Amino acid sequence: MTLVVIGANPTVARAAEALPGDLLHVQLPGAPALDRNDGRMAGTRQVHTVDFHDGPAFLAFVDEVLKPLSPTAVVSLTELGLEPAAAAAERLGVRGVAPAVVRRTRDKLAMRRVLERKAPHLNPAFASGGDPDAVARLFAGHTPVVAKPVSGVGSNAVALVDRATDLPADRRTGGTLLEAFVGGLEFSVETLSAGGRHTVVGIAQKGTTGSFVEVSHMMPPPSLDAGGRARVEEAVRQLLDALGLTDGPSHTEVKVDGDRVIVIETHNRLGGDGIADLVRLTTGIDWRVAALGWAVGAGVPRGPATAATAATVFFTAPPGTVTDVAPPPSLTHGTIVEWEVAVEPGDPVRPLRSSTDRLGTAVIAAADATACVAAVAELTALPIVTTQPDATVPSAHLVADARPTTRPDAGPPGSTAPPSTAAQPAPVA
Known part of the structure; x- marks a missing residue:
């Protein structure tokens, strides 16, 4: 039994080591090296390098390298590896997600048109x-x-x-x-599907800035009661059925506005931003392993939950040059279990326009929802990264605020006010 994994980062590659059988990683040229594990007991591991964004070259690789190995399945947990993995699985006739299904998740307009026909109540x-x-x-x-x-x-x-x-x-x-624009609060829903049956493994409540960049996730979601959770889960099941996603992981973003649930987007992979760590802390499920292992029948590995509630908080700062980076603080309402700051004094900081402009992250564990909300607010209020404005950087009022303007605990799900933001569109990258 051989599992082919397209475009794994080191964290995903480590999760794959827990699976039975042989592993074959397909990496882009210049991708970060994967950890060596010469003593792997479950099977062998190979790493091949090919530009899987080059369609003809990748399909030639599939025919010449992968086909003779008779793999069991081809999967990916990285956004730009999803379509290559689907194409390879279809070409080899092995387990994977159908290319048409992946395209419907990656093309937001195509997804809207499918929902318009099959589940219009999920669309704005x-x-x-x-x-x-x-x-x-x-x-x-x-x-x-x-x-x-x-x-x-x-x-x-x-x-x-x-x-x-x-x-x-x-x-x-x-x-x-x-x-x-849809009002209310936003949630990320992690789901594992098998034979058309969709099981929700975790829901995170999101905090965003005025530029829609995510700056926090809390799990379980403190603002979602049992009825709201049931509506969210049913909406995601209807979405996945409409798109034809029957097997594998998915990460869906929805907004709850009163009793209405609106789909923002979905992906046939697990969520990023440390959501897998929140699932592990609060449920005991190793979400990365499960999101890979479904394709080889590995089941859902589950240990004890170690936190009643957990959150990720992302560090931001006004644009300029970093002058100081604070050490991890001692929080009043929670415990920091992971801490990473990606900048140091002298580094430049860009305006906050996408997730790549964030400066670091912390993972927090807390005793209950109230403590988790308080811990997120406490950490968000601290100046973890301090910057000095540069003369060439736009003034702060022209760019996204460095603090969340839509706080994770801001108001009930029925709130409809849009986040404050500059009217001009962000540049297209």
Whole structure:
């Protein structure tokens, strides 16, 4: 039995070591080296390097290298590896997710159109940026409007637009999806599917900035009662059924506005931002191993939960040059279990426009939901990274605030106020 894993980072590769059988990693040229494990007891491990974004070259590799090995399955947990993994699995006739299903999850406009036919109650009002009449109707009846790349990831180039006249020419194409802004709180839902049966393994409540960049996750979600959780779980099941995702992991983002659940986006992988660590802490499920192991029938590894509630908090700072980095503090309401700061004095800090502009992260464990909310607020209020503005950096009022403007504990799920943000769209990357 051989599992092929496309584009694993070192953390995912370590999780794969827990699986039975042989492993074959396919990495991009120049990708970080994976940890050596010459003493692996479960089976052998190979690492091959190929540009799996180059379709013809990758399919030649599949035929020449993978096919003779008769692998059992091909999977990926990285966004840009999902479609190559699906293509390889289909070409080899082995277990994986169908390419058409993956495309429907990665193309946000395609997902909206599927839901329009099969589960319209999960959609906000939307339009393709390349359809002038639909754009005009959207702005006439729904403002503000969220503009996002059809294939974007990491909150990159997502902007809130108040008027159609504010929408620049480069957003008036089929590459942009426009959606009516949905109020309420946002949640990330981790699901493992098997034979069309969808099991929710964790739900995290998100905190975001005015530029839609995520700055915290809390699990279990403190603002979601049992009824709200049931509605969220049912909405995700309906979404996955509509898209035809029957097997494997998924990470779905939804907003809850009163009794209504609106799908923001979904992916056939687990969530990033340390969500797998929150699942492990609060449920005992090794989510990374489970998200890989489904393809080889490995089951769901589960140990004891070690925290009643847990959260990730991401560090941000105003743009400029780093002058100081604080050590991990002692929190009043929780315990820091992981801490990583990616900058040091002298490093530049860019405006907060996407997840890649965050400066570090902490994982917190707490005794209950109230303590977790307090711990997140406490840590968020501390200046972990201090910066000195540069003369060439835009003033702070022109860029996203370095603090969350949509706090993770801000108001009930029925809240509808949009986050404050600059009206001009973020640059398209």
